[in-house]
Amino acid sequence: MKTIHKLMSGVAIACVTFAIYSCKPAGPDKALTGDAASKAYVAPGKYDEFYNIVSGGFNGQIGIYGLPSGRLFKIIPVFSTFPENGYGYSEESKPMLNTSNGFVPWDDLHHISLSTTNGEHDGRWAFANGNNTPRVARIDLKTFKTVEILELPNSGGNHSSPYITENTEYVVASTRFSIPIGDNTDVPISSYKENFKGTVSFIKVDTSGHMKIAFQLVTPGVNFDLARAGKGPSHGWFFFSCYNTEQAYTLLEVNASQKDKDFIMAVNWKKAEEYIQAGKGKTTKARYAHNIHHEETHSATSTILQEVLQLDPAELKDIIYFIPCPKSPHGCDVDPSGEYIVGSGKLAALIPVFSFNKIQQAITNKEFEGEFAGLPVIKYESALYGEVTKPGLGPLHTEFDGNGNAYTSFFVSSEIVKWNIKDLKVLDRVPTYYSIGHLCVPGGPTRKPHGKYVIAYNKITKDRYLPTGPELTQSAQLYDISGEKMKLILDFPTTGEPHYAEAIPAEMLMPKSRKIYRLEDNQHPYVAKGEGQTKVERKGNEVHVYMTAIRSHLTPDNIEGIKQGDDVYFHVTNLEQDWDVPHGFAIKGANNAEILIMPGETQTLKWKADRTGVFPYYCTDFCSALHQEMQGYARVSAPGNNVPIKYSTGKTEDPTSGAGQ
């Protein structure tokens, strides 16, 4: 009896010890409450309530997650090539990554903006920015595919982007780095004050989603960080956070942190529109690419544009007003009513909240404290509604829940702070793990937030997950905000480095989600609509294979007559019309990638026949019980060897081998 007793306690202790080491993260976990797991739990076969559309930062992609489960559903390549599905490798998608610098296969994607109508989510498109080689992309939320990319001339780094106006009239993108622009850009770096300019591009979006730069505002040289459009009463205005108003060009860490206050730049864009209509814009030379994916041909085109319309606000003083904002502001967020503008100075110890009404009065009454580079600066007190005092350290970004509350992320003190917009009182605070950057409330930037959760996108992961060597996954945290107190309910890893994200109710996207491409509508120039249209054609030293894929064979699956040195284009049409039956295509030695072909789609892989021999090709996406049989052979002959073009499927010449038909 006693021995059993002892044994039992031994086992128990072992279990407890094991449990402590295996279950408890080493970091603080006090914020976790008992029913957390059930709140984030989505049972097998059930759907999540929200789509979370999350920027991937330096992976140049967007991740699609479910909330509240945190499950990853899809990675959308935007500014980066993606060998997994052939984006940037297939002949059809290569033009998407064209720029005035040629093919640029990578970028740094920071922010997401979902299209809105009347300031509310409409579920049509997501916009995203490419920071490094300045670009804005549009993603179609029916296909979850990048369908348009517009390069931005005269931008030094497209960080303050993309932000949209209430009815998606404009996508707005401003430069992070000011640079010399115009005819003479070969100037001393030390001539910053004189020669460096910022630009704010107003990109018009038409009803089909297509983008065009309507005009650019040329601003004094500063760094633009983030922005938001006005809404409701403030529709027609735009607000940008600016730092480095010291106009430093070296050691910004110190030199751009000198002043107590930088600025929020308020822009009356309706006024700017009037000036453009009155012909006050100036057409200047530029070079930038505009890339469009065409749904009917499954192919992208790239056009290089040559000019852009600019407005010089120095001449047009009533477009731009600066509002002092403590200190190096990052977030610049407009509440759902459109009246309050929240500046989050990343080096400030308080959060200023500005009033749109007061800003308007200050402008009317000319309550200016001076000028910055010839433009009026409104008195801080005249624009201020009030300050949230002692909120935390390093405020970055604020979103709203639609019940009069704001949620601000604090990078330095690693927390989210909930406060009331009207009385500016702090209501609650929760730790994040660790060093939160942006946060997201579903619908948070719209006039009608969906609320329910706040998600923290953290910059440091440390001990939150099983370690994977020096490089770790990124960490996000989900908090339930339906009650008075915020409750941590889930940690979930994210790919790349998430910066900003938006979340939208599943029912707004699900019913519209595209399942197949109709073969009847396929206008790809190399489509084979049925096996009867498959063929192999030689054009000089190009060989074009019009191929079809259907479970479980490729047609043709025997090709001869290719010559060493030929460029072979495999144009593969997936003849399936059923949801979720993609086929893949890969051929030995290809220098690019595979291609994935969705049902009814045509995609092209280019292959250099650089040596003689017989080369297998096959379907890479497991499609049926006989998927492993889905293969073919391409023969490459020496240039002098007179083998005619010949192709077939299911034809056996030697009756002792093959299917023996």
Next chain:
Amino acid sequence: MKKLFLIMLIGATFGACGPDKPKQTSENEDADSYENIHGSEGGNAVAANADDGKGIGQVTEVTLNTPLEQERIGRGKAIYEMKCQACHRLDNQRVVGPGWKEVTKRRKPEWIMNMVTNVDVMLDKDAEAQKLLELCLTRMPNQNVSIGDARDVLEFMRQNDGEK
């Protein structure tokens, strides 16, 4: 007493650390609210009596005319070439799916049209379709064919079977 306490402790520890298990099994039975969105095209069709040889789907009665309707045959042939030919030959040779020779003799017209327009349900529930699947081992895809298009293909099949 002490032992009991220890056992409880073990239980509690495992309870807290075990992998997440579905807690409310009853919730699994809830009809999911998006079912009709992602269900197969013909998923909401009335299930016809499986024994009448007409299959399962929206098509319950087809009127066949003689002579054959030439316009239908033309359209049916075009659909065949684009969406069916990769798997079905017109003789009795099986490729991926069975050859179509005599198919209109083997099957009722309603069964054929249900097979084409409601294939997922047919392969899951119709005994004859299931026999074919056991033979071919590849699921015939939903080729996104409307009822009208399926009728055109049926006319083309009748011609292929020698009807005039």
